[in-house]
Amino acid sequence: MEVIRGDTPYEEIEPMVAHVRESIIVCGHTHIQFDRMVAGKCIVNAGSVGLPSAARGACWGLIGPEIELRETLYDFERAAADILKSGVPMAQDFEDHVLHPSEEGP
Template structure:
């Protein structure tokens, strides 16, 4: 079984198109999206339309939830979010708000006797950051009932073994924080011998197109630069 895991597209249709092109080349069995389809970027409706058109299995992210609420429910009240949250809420079509509202918060799969849990932030909270070397990550992996935890939210891809369990962060398709403006996602493959293979993919795309769109729409320069530089 070969699964592509994407997340944190954040209204960036150009990076999503490029990532899906690469995924199609990988000949995966299915694609799972870990949420945050919207927020920050200027194409929330286009992103959701593509996810729906491709019938991609998807869960809800913290920014998705906050946009539905039109409140700082699960995002920080920052200068950028004070622009991005109301802009996205007003831009988003009602049918797409309904779509986001009805997404599940997690997905559990059992593949070749491997139990896999897919979440956005952590199994505990949708907006909890699980960095690979932090104490909370170690605690969660120790108590995890599943064999594999696949998450996102940090926008930084990583794979780490915790004794007999595997922690995977698939990174961010649309708004990376790796110091480069490239889309990242992961390929998760479970073979017949019960072995789990993980590959992090980093894909360049024409990021100057989204920079141009955001500039035309008069998005804050600090927000535009975060897409341009691949930083917070």
């Protein structure tokens, strides 16, 4: 249930992962990419494809022998227009975020 961010202090994360056997931990929720080592564990957040923060594209990652965090650019204006036409709840908020992503997350 804890939230791990790229800037969460090492001392806060260490007890969260102390009993995890896996060497790679993938987390989410913050929509911001990071890759860091804590207590011998690689902790990765790939970001968000649909609602990225601190990025100007769809964020994702490749996990293999190496961790590769990637960002794919797309037509932001078209995506924003499609969101408004979709009729989804909070379309205006999503449209605004696509055109003006927040550094803090959604």
